[in-house]
Amino acid sequence: MSLTDRQLERYSRQIILKEIGPRGQKALLSARVLIIGAGGLGSPAAMYLAAAGVGTLGLTDGDAVDLTNLQRQILHATPDLGRPKTESALETLAALNPDVKVITNSVKASAENILELISGYDFIIDGTDNFSAKFLINDACVIGKKPFTHAGILRFSGQLMTYVPGAGPCYRCLFVAPPPPDTVPTCRQAGVIGALAGVIGCLEAMEAIKYLTGTGSLLTGSLLTYDALKTEFRKIAVPIRHNCAVCGKEPTIKTPTDYESAQCDVKF
Amino acid sequence: MTKKTDPRTAEPDAELDICDVVCPMTFVKAKVALDDLEVGQILAIRLNDGEPTENVPRSLKEDGHRVLKLTDNRDGTYRLLVKKAPDYF
Numbered sequence A: 001m002s003l004t005d006r007q008l009e010r011y012s013r014q015i016i017l018k019e020i021g022p023r024g025q026k027a028l029l030s031a032r033v034l035i036i037g038a039g040g041l042g043s044p045a046a047m048y049l050a051a052a053g054v055g056t057l058g059l060t061d062g063d064a065v066d067l068t069n070l071q072r073q074i075l076h077a078t079p080d081l082g083r084p085k086t087e088s089a090l091e092t093l094a095a096l097n098p099d100v101k102v103i104t105n106s107v108k109a110s111a112e113n114i115l116e117l118i119s120g121y122d123f124i125i126d127g128t129d130n131f132s133a134k135f136l137i138n139d140a141c142v143i144g145k146k147p148f149t150h151a152g153i154l155r156f157s158g159q160l161m162t163y164v165p166g167a168g169p170c171y172r173c174l175f176v177a178p179p180p181p182d183t184v185p186t187c188r189q190a191g192v193i194g195a196l197a198g199v200i201g202c203l204e205a206m207e208a209i210k211y212l213t214g215t216g217s218l219l220t221g222s223l224l225t226y227d228a229l230k231t232e233f234r235k236i237a238v239p240i241r242h243n244c245a246v247c248g249k250e251p252t253i254k255t256p257t258d259y260e261s262a263q264c265d266v267k268f
Numbered sequence B: 001m002t003k004k005t006d007p008r009t010a011e012p013d014a015e016l017d018i019c020d021v022v023c024p025m026t027f028v029k030a031k032v033a034l035d036d037l038e039v040g041q042i043l044a045i046r047l048n049d050g051e052p053t054e055n056v057p058r059s060l061k062e063d064g065h066r067v068l069k070l071t072d073n074r075d076g077t078y079r080l081l082v083k084k085a086p087d088y089f
């Protein structure tokens, strides 16, 4: 594969970086990244990865755009209200960078489809907003041997962690099981600042770019937390849990499972 | 390390003209051309006097490559000889 003059120009600011260079750019252009959730986290992640020239972007989301989304989900705009998020996202990304092939799936990730959804991708980004989906993605990526970045946001704080098969702990090593429904507020009930989704979603994109170009070190074996109110980042070491139910020596979880999620009937 | 190169006798393995582009494309094109070469091979670059002759050699040096020679073509352009470094990073 050789880069065209238009590509050299479009990506010049990152090709110049000696850690990326022409080789890193070619790696990005031939990479396949799946983003699960085209919402607050998935939006900035998808846009920066598309802008950077990740050759194939998969987007999975079963929801339609509603007015409460627009405060943070920058893939979508006011004229998109009521449209499937995948459709609106596809248009935004195609306009941003025609080099990128966008593959959309207008479904909710579930135990039934998750292994098939992630197959064929080099890196997965968790852009979901609930614990059941986060455990589902973690278990599927461990079982399917896929690297992924987990992220979560709530109110003014966020967290991030990257799993690479054989290279460190998984999300379940850190949080053994999802909390019981209704004990933890979802972001719908608790609120969230849009710029926080931007910060954490961009960090997810950055992890994907580093993984795909083989540059720098990843957030494997540590959890990054961000407190926006105090403007504090902390990196906390996360050990491998040898008896982890999914990535441990004798795993008891061998297929992905759906967990009950906190229900919320309040529509804002 | 690769063998020593005498700048006076060094023969380029490839030629590149970046007189038709401006910063940052000058450097980008030089990087791409070097990327296609083997370690230790030499690239000859024709570049405009002024900003390119000031910045391109410096940026290539920062990438670890060896700038062997910069000669004035006496037509407003220069000829730069660069030897590709063992690795980028």
Ligand SMILES: [Zn+2]
Pocket: A169, A170, A171, A172, A173, A174, A241, A244, A245, A246, A247, A248
């Ligand atoms: Zn684990």
